[in-house]
Amino acid sequence: MLALVLGLAVAAVVVHATNVAFSVVGLSPAWAIAVLAGSLLGSAVNVPVLSLVAEPEDAGPGRVEVVRGGMVWTLWLDRPRRITVAVNVGGAIIPSAVSVYLLVRTGLWWAGLFVVALVALVVHRYATPVRRVGIVVPMILPALTAAAAALAVAGRADAPVLAYVGGTLGTLVGADLTNLAAVRRMPASRVSIGGGGTFDGVFVSGVLAVLLAALR
Numbered sequence: 001m002l003a004l005v006l007g008l009a010v011a012a013v014v015v016h017a018t019n020v021a022f023s024v025v026g027l028s029p030a031w032a033i034a035v036l037a038g039s040l041l042g043s044a045v046n047v048p049v050l051s052l053v054a055e056p057e058d059a060g061p062g063r064v065e066v067v068r069g070g071m072v073w074t075l076w077l078d079r080p081r082r083i084t085v086a087v088n089v090g091g092a093i094i095p096s097a098v099s100v101y102l103l104v105r106t107g108l109w110w111a112g113l114f115v116v117a118l119v120a121l122v123v124h125r126y127a128t129p130v131r132r133v134g135i136v137v138p139m140i141l142p143a144l145t146a147a148a149a150a151l152a153v154a155g156r157a158d159a160p161v162l163a164y165v166g167g168t169l170g171t172l173v174g175a176d177l178t179n180l181a182a183v184r185r186m187p188a189s190r191v192s193i194g195g196g197g198t199f200d201g202v203f204v205s206g207v208l209a210v211l212l213a214a215l216r
Helices: 002-024 029-042 089-106 109-126 140-153 159-183 197-214
Strands: 046-053 062-068 071-077 082-088 128-130 134-136 190-193
Touching: 002 029, 002 159, 002 197, 029 089, 046 089, 082 089, 082 159, 089 109, 089 159, 089 190, 089 197, 109 140, 109 159, 128 159, 134 159, 140 159, 140 197, 159 190, 159 197
Parallel strands: 082 190
Antiparallel strands: 046 082, 062 071, 128 134
């Protein structure tokens, strides 16, 4: 019972924080709920977009054991292992679409590009590829960087928009896109841009960056 109450309380806080963050950047409460619901539901949907060949030393010849006539035969396959790269709907497509919409509405293209590039550089510097886990990034780092960069290049009115754009797109670029080479060395058959641990980083970074920028 206590766990249920705590879970509902956390959910209420997340929904409220998301509503506040999106209202700050100019989205209505209905759109805020739609984006939140779409992100959460879309986090389970991955769209395949690319197929990579694993690096030879990691792919190696595959070992397959076949039972024939009561005996076990070991076969070695030289075919390289392939890795499917997918894009997560909730962690990449929806945040990117919201970011592009905000940039189109405000016209902050150059400032947005600067903030995204800065966040991407910082995130890439501290992103760590972990075998069987994915790309790991300190969750608070993208949000702090995005909020600081947005406040440095824009006024109070525009900073929340730039913070959201930088927190989401910067995390996607710095954590996932710039680490595709590292993905080829991971023992996985599928990886997701904006999925897994990155989903939390992208979603939390976007919302938290807006709130931090609005506190100035």
